[in-house]
Amino acid sequence: MHLLWVWTVLSAAYTVLTEGCPVGCKCNHPTQVFCMSRKNPSFPRTIPPSTISLYLFENGISSVEESSFSGLWDLQLLDLSHNNLSNLPGGVFKTLTNLLNLDLSSNQITEISAETFQGLSRLERLYLNENQIRSIHPDAFRGLENLLELKLTKNQLVVHPAFSLPHLLLLDLSYNAIPVVRPEIFHARNIESLRLAGLGLKEVPSDLLNELKNLHELDLSDNHLTKVPSGLRGLTKLNLAGNMEISQLQPDDFSGLSRLQDLDLSRMSLRTLPKGLFQFTPRLYGVSLAQNPFNCVCLLSWLTEWLRVSGAALHRSDETRCHFPPKNAGKILRNLQNSDFGCPIPTTVFVPTTLALTSTAAPPTSTNPRTTYTPIDTTTTIAPNNPTEEPAVPTQYDQLCPPQTCLNGGFCRLDPLGEVKCECPLGFYGMYCEMLSADFSEPPEMELQVLEKTSSSLKVDLQSYIQSKNDLPGLRLTVQNLSGLDNRPDTYQLPSTLPHYTLKGLNSNSTYRICLGSMRDISGETELCSEAQTMGESPTPSAHITQTKEGSLTLVLVPAVAAGILLLVVIVSAICYTRRRREKAQSCENAGPLELEGVKTGLVEKGELKKLSESPSGTERGWESEEPLMDSSRVGNNNETPTGRLPHSYF
Template sequence: MHLLLVWTVLGAAYTVLTEGCLEGCECNQPFTLFCSTRRNPSFPRTIPPNTVNLYLFKNGISSIEESSFSGLWDLQHLDLAHNKLSTLPGGVFKRLTNLSNLDLSSNQITEISAETFQGLSRLERLYLSENHIRSIHPDAFRGLENLLELKLTKNHLVVPPAFSLPHLLLLDLSYNAIPAIQPGVFHARNIETLRLGGLGLKEVPADLLNELKNLHELDLSDNHLTKVPPGLRGLTKLNLAGNGAISQLHPDDFSGLSGLQDLDLSRMNLRTLPKGLFQSTPRLRGVSLAQNPFNCVCLLSWLTEWLRVSGIALHRSEETRCHFPPKNAGKILHNLQNSDFGCPIPTTVFVPTTLALTSTAAPATTTSPKPKYTTTIIITTTIAPNNPTEEPAVPTQYDQQCPPETCLNGGFCRLDLPGEVKCECPAEFHGMYCEKLLLTPAEFTEPPEMQLQVLERTSSSLKVDLQSYVQKNKHAEELSLSVQNLSGSDNRLVLYPLTPTLPHYTLKGLNSNSTYRICLKSTPDINGETELCSEAQTAGESPTPSAHITQSREGSLTLVLVPAVAAGILLLVVIVSAICYTRRRREKAHACENGGPLELEGVKTCLDEKGELKKLSESPTSTERGWESEEPLMDSSRVGNNNGTPTGRLPHSYF
């Protein structure tokens, strides 16, 4: 009977709500008003009083007042996201005493006053992301004792908001402009998830994290950290992606994270990882190492074996590739075998076994015990030097060899203690892998550090260095390379879109002995970065050897015979001409034109109308000669790549 009464009341309420549904809204769920297609900048006036969930996102609403929520005593969920609200009057929500969820994200709000959220004592979730908030009053969150989640992502805050929220579990301040956060600012010791990505932080004080005893998830991505923050404890998820200033990790960086399950180390500047880095994280289930410039040498070979044996998921494995040495560049790290890392072949060394005999003197009154035999086996992994008096060198974990062809242009390779590749370059080359050619002072019109480097040049190509520019503009999403011929008549500007992952790019199909202006800039233009330009000249074409120059003994005979044969033919032609001329005058005939008995085979018309030898035609045109020529660089109808294939965008490559 009671159940029937409850269903009757609910049905009546549902009927009232359905019958009073607003135009452009849906009321097919009890106590829920879902307005997704309504397009009206004013707040609706006839909302049913028993509404519990009110969705008014993307309605174009530009203002709200306290009277807008009159009679909505039961409202628990209010979604005003993606509207055009710029101001929130003080106490505008104070009639919504039962409200638990308020979403104001993606509006144009600039300020939060002390009275904005007055009366929302039961509020649990407050979303203010993607607004224009510059200031938040210190008392703005006073009275929100039950708040569990606070999101302020992508606003214009320059200092963290001060608040005391004892039950807060999630705080998201990502992508504001907060360069530093001091300990004690939050007063929310129960935070479980803290998101501080993209703030510009250079360090995270250990005291700040020590205050948060319940912290499980920490996001520090896209900051300017130079090392892993100290004092990390109790985390299950850690995100350090995008901290490009971190180029080296230490084995004890994650020593306090025994419960860590997910780790993101992508988009950093890691070239190697120390062996044993993850020994203190036995519960690790997934790791991301994508978009790091890894040196796939022997010191990193442990990583692929560890991933295979541990069964830990490597997220974004297709983006986890080797950068150097050249033979491994672009290869997926997870697919490499131990031999691909250039590890030396293990050598078995047999050493003698020493047998030590020890005995114990026994008292005269007792029977002497049997002698004890102790076997001592000495094992070493190094071959003894030629001089037996010298002690063998003690091997270290860094005593490894570089893979062949690691250093370019004749550089000598060695590995330092952290496992970094170091190349000793010849005098005319420089760079991490001796990949850059030093230019002479005459080749510069500006200081060297302000010019675009040209690594190699031929008569038809120029190799342009991109690496040094990318290192200074690490946030560039795309590069634009412009080329202009300053020597020819066609001086049109040609643009080449490039990816920042390319260390260099070769322009082909250029004119020999010509000067080109080459400029490089990032797209989109970040922080007003100017173009980096240089002028470079292609080499002249090598002289073509003359036909009569020979390089062999047989060629000497040719050198003698060719002029002799030519002289004989010329003499014969003169004789034929004389005979034809004599016979024409004598017989007034045209024996030469008709092919007389003295006519040579292959010379059908040797004389002209005056009885003289016909002149040979001028040298053939380029079309008649059939010269092969490369497609000109300044063809505005297309954009070419290094292979000369028309394309709109370059393929991903490392070299």
Template sequence: MKVFLTPLMPFLLFVVLPDGTFSSDCPKHCSCSTPESILCFQRRSSTIPTGVPPSTKHLYLFANGIESLTPEGFSGLENLEMLDLSQNKIKELPDKVFGHLTSLRNLDLSSNQITHISEDCFKGMALLERLYLYSNHIKTIHPAAFNGLEQLLELKLQGNQLTSLPTLSMPRLLLLDLRFNVLPILGAADLQTPNLESLKLGGVGLISLDEKLIAGLSNLHDLDISGNQLKTFPPVLTEARGLIHLSLAGNPMGPLKVHDLQNLGELRELDISSLSLQGLPEEFSELFPHLKKLTIAENPFNCLCNLAWFPRWLRAQGITLERTQETRCHFPPRNAGKVLERLDHREFGCPTTTTVKTSTVKTSTSLSVPVTTVPSTTRAIAVPRPSENPKDKEVDFPLPPIPASPSSSSIDPEVDQHFCPSNTCLNGGTCRLDQHGHIECNCPHGTSGIYCELQGHHRPSPPEVEIPVATVTADTPDISTRHVTSTSILLDLHRYIEMRPYIRGIRLTYCNLSGPDRRPMQLNLPASYPEYRLRGLRPNSTYTVCASPMGAPSGIDSVCTEAQTTAQNSATEARIEDKTTMLVPAIAILLLVVLIATAVGVVCFLRRKRIKGHLDLDCEPSQLELEGVKAGLDNGQLPQKQPELMIPEPAVQNGNLEYEVLLLQDHCTSNNNMSSHKPSYF
């Protein structure tokens, strides 16, 4: 009797499921963890499976290789509520193809090859709440394609090839995702969705944000307008007081002003990365009392004293800085390439406070330099200094302590003296502290800017320490690169500056020709910088770098060069190759040990099999339970489907894509020789 039962044991284990459901109730190559849920994976079939029980409510058919759909394939499935057909090869949707699915509430057709949405393909789906069509090749949608979908809550169309949008009249719609299409103009007539809470318009080519469109969305909480062509901050956002999540990243709108953001006090997440910001005003910390996440990556920050408040504010408010490694300093050179959040207060070059005792001088002769003392207060000692320009304002400078006169009879209290850090102001400028303790630069005649970095036609006097100038010839390019590493490029600007003595500053523009993101980055440098190192670059990539006079129109007197960063692991690979010969004996010994262990294991396995006479499982097959793929669905877990989004990389980096995934938890191990056919999901 034992001879006949042994071959049947594996078969019986896989025929009867843990819940008592026989596999005969399941379609071929599918798994039925509960009577109402069916998961089919790795079927490699061009059609939907047959034999699906009429009681099925959730049917998952993602990544099956399905190429076509027919209405007859869904016949008898009137109870189906969830249908996942994502990551297949479907090219078209026949009219009324889902007509039998009168109870369907969630339909996922993402990551297929659909090119057109016809008038009647969703006919009869009056209860549909979520429709996912993202990452297809959709070019056109019939104006009446979504008519009748009045219960729709979510519509996702991102990552297609749409150039126009039919009027969306959906009174209950809460989420609309249109990212990465070509929709430069969207008006209030296009979106008749009064209850919309989340609108995603990233990368659609917007030139302006329609005021009537946003004003008509009184419940809007989440707005993404990143990666567009907005040259100024949209004024309508000053009235959008209910926003909680806002992304402005990657627009050419330049620095933000405090009054632009002052009415957005309810924000909890803000993305202002890639806006060419060089700093943030300290008033920024008072605008967002509820902020929890902030993204300011890929901005050329000037990490000077006026930005020292920022890391301290992040820690005090418990704010998470997203993309921390991409949030680095570009200026001054001592901080270039450093992670902004990790800078100590002293690294920002803020002035230190020292205590100096001064004495009141009692004498009949007048001092050449007056001393100001206040009996019961502490303040900086200031003296007027004649300016080179009569129109310049008088600037206070610290006064060294004056030795006490023999006739002195009283000593004033201690007075704090504030000193500016050296090399803060450029081109011979001198620095001082204003009444708030912020650094201000007194610029010589002919220079201007926050740090005197801009020069006019009158060159300032040369610095005390001479900068070595490279020897140039007629064949020397105006700009060149040297000392290239895996993440930085050192630019030689000697000749560019020498040939253009009239320029006030240099505008550097660089972009990565090898990576997925080719958006140019801009930096403004003073004309006194003969060398500058670009940092935070990608390894093994080709960069083009262009220099042009600051303030000149784009392309005028522009000189460009190219350089390629080195591979990051080249040195490591070389060391590995040198040690290869040393590893050969050790590998041979290891292989011998493995062969011996394998032989012993086989002998033990055969003896054990001979004794037991049948195969044992270390655990029972785990049950597949449903997890809520969409909000409000059942709880549980399913295999996670691999995302195959045809969407540009930056959107994936930002974590903004809202495709839902499933999880497979199957930890059952066996001691038999049957191969496990688990899917390799993301």
């Protein structure tokens, strides 16, 4: 009897818990309803009045009405994301007076009216990202004084919405078309996280940042900024990634960011970073420098040491690689040693007391050491014998620029501070002469350079072509043998990160036409072509020595046979000449094939020579000895293998 009573109570409780759960939904808890992926355009009915959290995402719902939420007085979370909502009637949510979180992201909403969010006085989080919102009424957010987060990412806004939200902590306006952000429209001075990525901003007003005293996170990625905004204060996270117009940074750009912990400088146009750039950010524990065209010369060598000493994490280190010079191109920057940057080795140079002094003081009586920098494998010049001459003391950075640092024929040098300076030819400008002046519509004609030549290979320079192009998907290298019978071109697909490429398995003493172009350019209009000749291959000195016994016998018989034939020709000629004079008739008509007429019309003709070459007899095969004997171990054409052409090396 007791068990029956318990069973009755449990059954009644289960009935209460599951009563009113919509079809296709799951009500695991009396306060939570999950209606996921129902693919039903109608709003679900019979939602339990005790529901606190209602999840209706991916249901295909196309419209909602005020009656849809009737009786849901306790509702605090409403998720209507990933549906087909395009219009929100005014006051549709006004009965949800206790609602704290409203997610309307990933719908097709185009407009926010003044009455859309009427009655949501307790709302804290409003997500409207990834819609098609073009306009927002100035009074749309009136009454939402408790709002903490507002997300409007990826809409079609062209004007910044106006609002007065005193407690707002997060504002996300990213990836709209708002080219100008005005400080006066912000009435939310307590914002901690401001996201303005992908708006097309060319500058950020310093007044805007000065007003936001509580700002900790600032996202300005994927804009058109030309420099780091001024007035940055108190930030812990700064994102400047994707601002391709920024090619240089100044040492004091982050001077006001003593609390900065995370910095993103990826996908910019940075070729170098000034030493001391992070001296004002002692708390920096993570930095991203990926996808920048770094020039890994001595000027940048301080970075790897700073990463080691500071302990800061280099995010996406595999994507942080060198672009110049060619010897470091493609290498991971963090893995480079100080010597890899081409830095000079510090040495001590002793300057004798005979050096001329500019002051009137008496010269010292001892030799004073002076520390300077000299290039590797370069001897230091000691003081001259004549004390009146200027002493030859090495400069602090007396080293040559890495090869191909300057583009378009520019001349490279290092200034006294060790910084790279390019003297550009007429018509070009920029740090590396990479920019074309407006007065010159076309750059000077480039030539495809062949760096090394051997009898079977050609090393082709790719770096010059890569530097002159932007966004290369890949390279197309075409090779055509102009000296052989087969003039069909061969095409190779190469990555656009190689400084050079070696063509192997070529024929010796042959002229090749080499063309380099982009994989995207099918027409070949932007191809860079050149002709180069492989070196001739000299015979191996030991070729005649390392023959078999049969080959050696042939070498001995060839001169003897040739001499015998020549003697026989002379004798036959004499006999015929004598018969002609005596008989004055056709006494030589029956002469053998080795008589005078036969020799003249037989051996001299190509046909007879060919027969002699093809004859299996050892004597007649002696004519082949005029050509150098080939070593039996050699391969006639090393450009072919049983499976096709020999693989080519990238290096």
